[in-house]
Amino acid sequence: MSDLKVTTMAEFFAKGETPEVLFWVGCAGSFDDRAKKITRAIVKILNHANVKFAVLGSEESCTGDPAKRAGNEFLFQMQAMNNITVLNGYEVKKIVTGCPHCYNTLKNEYPSLGGNYEVVHHTELIQDLLNKGRITIEGGSFKGKKITFHDPCYLGRANDVYEAPREVMINLEAELMEMKRSKADGLCCGAGGAQMFKEAEKGNKEVNVERTEEALALNPDVIAVGCPFCNTMITDGVKHFNKEEKVKVLDVAELIVQAKGL
Amino acid sequence: MIAIVIFIVLFGAGSVWFTMNVIKVRRNVLIGKEIDRKDNAAQRWKLMTLVALGQRKMFERPIPAILHLFLYVAFIITQIELIEIVTDGVTGSHRMFLPYLGGFYTFIISFIEILSILAFIGTIAFLSRRNLLKVPRLVKSELNGWPKLDANFILLGEITLICFIFMMNGADEVLFRNGWSHVSESSGSFGFAISHQLGPILFGSLSESSLHIVERIGWWGHVMMVLGFLNYLPYSKHFHILLAFPNVYFSNLLAKGKFTNLESVTNEVKLMFDPNAVVPPSDGAPMRFGAKDVMDLTWKQLLDSYTCTECGRCTSSCPANITGKLLSPRKIMMDTRDRLVEVGNIMDKNKGAFVDDGKSLLGDYISPEELWACNSCNACVQECPVNIDPLSIIIEMRRYMVMEQSSAPTELNMMFTNIENNGAPWQFSQADRLKWAQE
Numbered sequence: 197m198s199d200l201k202v203t204t205m206a207e208f209f210a211k212g213e214t215p216e217v218l219f220w221v222g223c224a225g226s227f228d229d230r231a232k233k234i235t236r237a238i239v240k241i242l243n244h245a246n247v248k249f250a251v252l253g254s255e256e257s258c259t260g261d262p263a264k265r266a267g268n269e270f271l272f273q274m275q276a277m278n279n280i281t282v283l284n285g286y287e288v289k290k291i292v293t294g295c296p297h298c299y300n301t302l303k304n305e306y307p308s309l310g311g312n313y314e315v316v317h318h319t320e321l322i323q324d325l326l327n328k329g330r331i332t333i334e335g336g337s338f339k340g341k342k343i344t345f346h347d348p349c350y351l352g353r354a355n356d357v358y359e360a361p362r363e364v365m366i367n368l369e370a371e372l373m374e375m376k377r378s379k380a381d382g383l384c385c386g387a388g389g390a391q392m393f394k395e396a397e398k399g400n401k402e403v404n405v406e407r408t409e410e411a412l413a414l415n416p417d418v419i420a421v422g423c424p425f426c427n428t429m430i431t432d433g434v435k436h437f438n439k440e441e442k443v444k445v446l447d448v449a450e451l452i453v454q455a456k457g458l
Numbered sequence: 459m460i461a462i463v464i465f466i467v468l469f470g471a472g473s474v475w476f477t478m479n480v481i482k483v484r485r486n487v488l489i490g491k492e493i494d495r496k497d498n499a500a501q502r503w504k505l506m507t508l509v510a511l512g513q514r515k516m517f518e519r520p521i522p523a524i525l526h527l528f529l530y531v532a533f534i535i536t537q538i539e540l541i542e543i544v545t546d547g548v549t550g551s552h553r554m555f556l557p558y559l560g561g562f563y564t565f566i567i568s569f570i571e572i573l574s575i576l577a578f579i580g581t582i583a584f585l586s587r588r589n590l591l592k593v594p595r596l597v598k599s600e601l602n603g604w605p606k607l608d609a610n611f612i613l614l615g616e617i618t619l620i621c622f623i624f625m626m627n628g629a630d631e632v633l634f635r636n637g638w639s640h641v642s643e644s645s646g647s648f649g650f651a652i653s654h655q656l657g658p659i660l661f662g663s664l665s666e667s668s669l670h671i672v673e674r675i676g677w678w679g680h681v682m683m684v685l686g687f688l689n690y691l692p693y694s695k696h697f698h699i700l701l702a703f704p705n706v707y708f709s710n711l712l713a714k715g716k717f718t719n720l721e722s723v724t725n726e727v728k729l730m731f732d733p734n735a736v737v738p739p740s741d742g743a744p745m746r747f748g749a750k751d752v753m754d755l756t757w758k759q760l761l762d763s764y765t766c767t768e769c770g771r772c773t774s775s776c777p778a779n780i781t782g783k784l785l786s787p788r789k790i791m792m793d794t795r796d797r798l799v800e801v802g803n804i805m806d807k808n809k810g811a812f813v814d815d816g817k818s819l820l821g822d823y824i825s826p827e828e829l830w831a832c833n834s835c836n837a838c839v840q841e842c843p844v845n846i847d848p849l850s851i852i853i854e855m856r857r858y859m860v861m862e863q864s865s866a867p868t869e870l871n872m873m874f875t876n877i878e879n880n881g882a883p884w885q886f887s888q889a890d891r892l893k894w895a896q897e
Contacts, residue, residue: 202895221891223882232894239895253892257881265834266870267748267856269720271877273727304716309724349835354715380840381518384777389834393873393883397831400782407777 200239204253205286215250217321218288220302222295223258224424230431231294231424237449238294238318240458245330247321249292255282259301266390273309276301280311290314292321294449296350296423297388303355317351319361319422319448326367333367336455341417343451344373346407346430347382348423361422361448368455373414383407385421385429392425408433418444420451465547465681472685479692483764486802489812490757495708502707505845510706515843519771522587525580529616532570532577533699536623539570543681552640553630556648568651571627574620575652581616588613595770600789605695605768612696619683626676628657629669638666698767702844705765708758709845714836717853720747748857751818752798755851762846763795772838772848778831785831787838787848793823794851820855829855830867 208215219242224231242249260275283291291313293299303315316324325331343365351357358379365372377383386396386403396402408430411419419434421427424447431445446454495502508514513530516523542555556563587593588609601609630639631653637645647654661672691697722745725737749755772787773779779786797819805812820826832852839847859865866874873883881888 200895202892204892221894223884223886226891226894227882227884227886232897235894236897251892251895254889256891257888258877258883260877262883263874263877264717265853266866266873267853267858267860268866268874269723269747269857270727270861271874273719273723274730275877275881277727277731300713300715304713305719308719349833349837350715353836353840355713381775381837383775383780384833384835384837386777386833389832390870390873391833394830394867394869396781397778397783397785397827399778399831401780403777403781403833406781 200236201243202239203250205250205255205288206253208250209286213248214287216248217250217290217292218283218286219249219251220259220291220293220295220298221251221256222293222298222424224428225294226256228424228428230427234294234424234427234447234449237447237453238292240453241318241322241325241331241449244456244458245325247325247330252282257282259298259306261297261301262390262393264301264305265388266393272305276306276309276311280306280309283311283313288313290316292316292318294318294424294447296348296354297425300350300354317357317360317422319351319364320357322364322449322452323360326364331452331456333452333455335367335369336457338368338370338418338451338455341368341370342373342415343368343370343418343420344375344411344414344416345378345420345422345448346375346385346411346426347379348421348426349382349384349388351422352382353380361420364448365420365451368451370418373416375410375414377410383410385423385426387425387429392428402433402436404429404433405436408437412437412439412443416443418446418451420446420448422448459550462548462550468681468685469544469547472689476688476692479689482802482806483692483697485805486798487757487760487764489753489798489801490755490760491753493756493758495710495758498711501711502709505709505711506703506707509709509843509845510702513843515841515845518841525583528573528576528580529584532573535566535570535573538566539623540684543677543684546677547681556641564649567627567648571623571650571652574623578617578620581613581620585610585613595774598770598773598786598788600773600786600792601768601770605792608694608696609768611690612694615683615687615690619680619687622676622679622683624653624656624660624676625672626680627653629661629664629673629676631657632661632664633666633669633673636666636669638669695766695768698765698844701761701765705761706845708761710758710847710850714839717850720857722747746858747861748859749851749854750820750858750862752794752801753812754858755794755854759847759851759854760794760798762848762851763791763798765844766791766795766846767844768792769843771841771843772846775837775841777833777835777837783828783831784825785828787852790824790828790848790851791846794819797823820858824855826859826865829859832856 221235225235257279258275260272264272291302299315299317345361384403385407419430421430427445427447434440434443434445516526545554546552588596627650631648631650633639634646634648661669728735728737746754752760768788770788776787801812804815829852834849836849839849876883876885880886
C-alpha cells in the first residue's frame, strides 16, 4: 500500500471544497509502469509541499493528442469536447500535468473548443513551489553528479519552456551539462507525432538511438527528462548501448524526490 | 540616342515581364484557402525587421550567416548604384550623381566596391560549399537536377555581375587617369576604393577606344544582369530575396505546438453531441478534410513554398531525415511549389480555371511514407530562417489520409480504436486510471 495522499475531483466536490490545482495524470502516467513512478514522484512532491490538488481518476480520458498528431481531428475533438465537459463541470481553473503532450493540447488546443485553463508543466509548478519556499532542495544525493537534460519537443520548441526544468535542477548542486542540440535546437526522442504508437518508417537508425548517443557522449550519471514518452525512448536508447547500469534516465520530479529522500 | 532607346525598351520589357510573373505568382498563391495573418501588425513588423531584415535566425549558423550577409548587404546597397544606372540609361548621362554628391559619391561607390569584393568571396565560398566541400544539406537527393543547377546559376550570375561592376568602374578610373573621361576635361581619379587600384592593373595599358568599350560592356552587362536576374527570380529558388519579407511578416505568431482545430470538424462534433446545436451553415461546397492537393492548403502555406530557397536547414535538423527516413521537410516545400506551378500552368491553358489533371500533391509528389515519418517535433519550423512551416503541410496531408482515405498505418488505427473505446491509446480500462495510487 502506498502512503500517497490522492483525492479525486469527485471527492472534493462531494465535500464542497475546491483544490488549488488539478493534476492531469495523462494516459502514460496512469498506465505505463515506468511513467506511473513519475506520477507517484509528482504526487510525493505535491504532498510534501502541502499542495491541495485533485485528480480526475476514472473521469480522466486521453486529451486526444496522439490522435490529432496522427491526423485524426475527429477523434481529437471528440476527446476534447468530452474532457472539457468534465473539466468545466468541476469549474477547473488550473491544471498541472507531467506530460508535455497533454500540456500542449490542454493549453493551446482546448481554448477554442471552450476549455480555458491555466496549464503548467510539473517542472513549472515545482519551480513555483521552490520560489515560494513551499519546498526546499539543498543538494542531496545528486550533489556533484553529472546530469544532462533532454528537452521534450512539446515543452521546449512547442511552448518555449526551457528554463523551468533547468532552474529546478540547479538546486540539486549537480553538474548540469548541455548537449549540443539542446533547448530550441533539441533533437526529438523519436516518440512525437504519434510515432510512439507505430513502427518507425524505414531508415538507417532509430531516432532514440541517435539522441541517446548524443547524451551518452557527455558521459553523464543521469539523463534527465520531463516527458514520459521521452523517458521510454531514452531508456530504450540507454539499453541499446548497454549502459543502463551506469546511466539513469530520470524525470526531473524523480530527481527531486530522490535528492530529498521523499 | 540609340543607346537611350535600347535601354528604355529593355528596361521597360524587363519590368513588364517581371510584373506579369509576379501577378501570376500572386494568383497561384491565392488559390490557397483563407487564413487570417493580418492581426498584430506591430508585432509582425518587429518580427520582419528582426528575422527578415536583421537575418536573426541565419546567425544560428555563423559561418554561412556571415558569407550570406556579404551577399545580402551588397545586394541591398548596390540598389543605390542601380538608381544612378537607370537615370544614366534614360537620360544618356554619365555618373549623373557625381557632381551633386561629390565626396559622398566616392564614399558610396567605394562602399559598394568593398561589399562587392566581400560578396565575391562569399560567392566563391558558397560555390565551394556546394560543389567541392559538398556540405551534406546542400547535396541531398532532392537537389539533384534542376535545383542544383539553379543554385549554381545564381552564384555564377552573381560573380558575373561583380565582374561587370569592376569592368565599369576600373575602366572609368583609367579613362579619368589618362584624361579621357566624360566627367572631366582634366585627368584625375574617382578615388573608388577598389577600382582605383584594380583598374590600372587590369586595364592600364588599353587604348582610349578599348577602355570606352570595356566600360560600356561593364555598364550594359550590369544592366542586363540586373534585368535578367530580376526576371529569373520568379522561376527560381532565389525568389526568397523578395518573398522573405512578406513571408516573415505573415508568420504564425502562436505557440508552435498549437495545431489548428478544424472548424468543419468542430461543427460535426457539436452536432453529434447535440443534434440541436447551432452551427454556422456550410456554403454548400463539398468539404474535404485535410489536404490532398495545393488548393487544400492555405495561401500562407503556398507563399511558404515560393519563399523556400532550399537551404536545407530544416532537413538537416529533422530527426527523421537524420536517421535515414524518406522525409525531408525541404522536399515537402519544393514539391508544394512544383505542384503549385503545375496547377498554375493548367490554369493558364484553361482561361484561369483549373481542370483536373488526375494528379495531386499527395501521391504524385509526396508519398505517405514521407508523411508518416514525421515526429511533429517542430525542428524544421524552428530552423527556417524565413519562418516557413513545413509541419503544418504534413499534418494537413495526414488529416486527409486519415479522415478521407482511412489509410493510416494499422498500428495507428489500433491506437484510434483504443482511444475511442478506453480513453487511452493503449488497451487499458478507463476505470483503472487511478490504480497507480494504490500500488
